Amino acid sequence: MSGRRWALALAAVVALTLLGALAFLGLFPGLRGPYANATPSLAVAYRAKDGCTCLYVLRRSPEQCRAWTVASPDVASFEPEAASGTVTSRALYFWSARARYLGARDGCRLE
Amino acid sequence: MSTLLALAALLLSAGPGPRQDLPAPTACRSLPDQPGHDWRLLPAPTDAVRVAAIEALDRHAFPARLPDRKGLRTDGLLVLRGGAIVHERYADGFDPATPHVAWSCAKSLTAALAGVAVARGALDLDASICRLPPVPAPGLAGIERTLQPWEALQPRCDLTARHLLQLASGLDWNETYEGKGLQASSVLAMLYGVGRADMAGFVRRHRSRAPPGERFNYSSGDSVLLSAVVGAALSPGLGPGWPTAALLEPLGMESAVLERDAAGTVVGSSLWHATPRDLARLGLLYLADGCWGGERLLPSGFVAASTALSAPSRAGAASGREGDRYGLGWWLNRPVPELGLPAPWAGVPEDAFAARGHWGQLIAVVPSLGLVVVRTADDREAGVFDLGRFLTLAIAAGRAP
Numbered sequence: 001m002s003g004r005r006w007a008l009a010l011a012a013v014v015a016l017t018l019l020g021a022l023a024f025l026g027l028f029p030g031l032r033g034p035y036a037n038a039t040p041s042l043a044v045a046y047r048a049k050d051g052c053t054c055l056y057v058l059r060r061s062p063e064q065c066r067a068w069t070v071a072s073p074d075v076a077s078f079e080p081e082a083a084s085g086t087v088t089s090r091a092l093y094f095w096s097a098r099a100r101y102l103g104a105r106d107g108c109r110l111e
Numbered sequence: 112m113s114t115l116l117a118l119a120a121l122l123l124s125a126g127p128g129p130r131q132d133l134p135a136p137t138a139c140r141s142l143p144d145q146p147g148h149d150w151r152l153l154p155a156p157t158d159a160v161r162v163a164a165i166e167a168l169d170r171h172a173f174p175a176r177l178p179d180r181k182g183l184r185t186d187g188l189l190v191l192r193g194g195a196i197v198h199e200r201y202a203d204g205f206d207p208a209t210p211h212v213a214w215s216c217a218k219s220l221t222a223a224l225a226g227v228a229v230a231r232g233a234l235d236l237d238a239s240i241c242r243l244p245p246v247p248a249p250g251l252a253g254i255e256r257t258l259q260p261w262e263a264l265q266p267r268c269d270l271t272a273r274h275l276l277q278l279a280s281g282l283d284w285n286e287t288y289e290g291k292g293l294q295a296s297s298v299l300a301m302l303y304g305v306g307r308a309d310m311a312g313f314v315r316r317h318r319s320r321a322p323p324g325e326r327f328n329y330s331s332g333d334s335v336l337l338s339a340v341v342g343a344a345l346s347p348g349l350g351p352g353w354p355t356a357a358l359l360e361p362l363g364m365e366s367a368v369l370e371r372d373a374a375g376t377v378v379g380s381s382l383w384h385a386t387p388r389d390l391a392r393l394g395l396l397y398l399a400d401g402c403w404g405g406e407r408l409l410p411s412g413f414v415a416a417s418t419a420l421s422a423p424s425r426a427g428a429a430s431g432r433e434g435d436r437y438g439l440g441w442w443l444n445r446p447v448p449e450l451g452l453p454a455p456w457a458g459v460p461e462d463a464f465a466a467r468g469h470w471g472q473l474i475a476v477v478p479s480l481g482l483v484v485v486r487t488a489d490d491r492e493a494g495v496f497d498l499g500r501f502l503t504l505a506i507a508a509g510r511a512p
Contacts, residue, residue: 035300037300057210059209059210071289105368106368109371
């Protein structure tokens, strides 16, 4: 196979990988579905909100809540902050979400 | 803009608002062992058959935990007869005071709140939901391609609370959780995505797929919209804490937490948290035909209507969704004789009904045996929980000698 063909094949692989990554990140409008449900965006919101509820409503330990909110793919961080009653989650530099505990009757809500 | 004004005018003029002077619930009979703050605990059985039945239930519900969150993962188990505790067991780290997420069992609680609103004269199940105040217009930029732009939104005056209780709004809704189809999931977009700030507004922006009341389509969107409707009906009389005043406090559900979105709508599809004992109180209310402490909290006939197969569910059973038997906010064990379909939970009495939630949450009621069974769980492996088998074992452990 000539060097030119190798270059074309490599370019095709790179392009397909890039398209896949864009779809996963929700950055490619044609592939992101009806609701712009970008995977990392849902992942951080889920982990922030349900992590907050786990800590403050279900009153489980940070370690238990970290394990309870692991999702697949595991891209979102779990960062509880007891002083402010919040849980922040970040993924892949661009995405983050924070949920706050509002009180005994209302539980947690995403900010 | 003029369309928006016309819509607002239509919504405001569509009928009288909820009544402010709510009548007190009427009296009726309660369970023999209705719990107050404390519960009656029946003595542990001594006869060999009953002891073996309880052991069989525990062996089934609490197997050794498998790695990678596989297999049955029961966190709490409670079997009650006539309101008294027959059997109660918890996994390590859980006890009677540990609250648990109930997920979609919340739909049945929302249905009960609708019943309270009817009993108080604040809600007519068959009236248009347009009698209620309009939901605020959310800015959902970027998704107009698939959702209706707010300016073009129909007021949904053809929808009633009954349609929402039946999960038969006809809205184009896709209920998918983790795994396949995440991109198209309406429920994830509502709870964690673009719809999360104003969930009821998000639901109302979906296009119609079928006329209201025609087909059952399991939808957290319908339950959230119902929650907004019930809130609009009850909050003028009871204030912003209407779920507590209407039901949680009268039932003594001290541990209950109902979370809301930023618009103030109670997320009545999914975000109810309580101890297993407090979850059981909802089942006990329905076991007692809506009576609690000598008062009728749910209107006469409401429990019967809630546990009869709904017309949209019957229509669904006729068109290939034969496992989905639904009433008003509750899953049912009813057969469909005209279609030759047996009761779906083999071995369980046909009058049984249940609130069911993601990851195996359960509040089951068997009126003919006076039983309520609660299971809190963390089943992450799809299809691992067999409700018929579990309830058969729980009934053997709990039924009267």
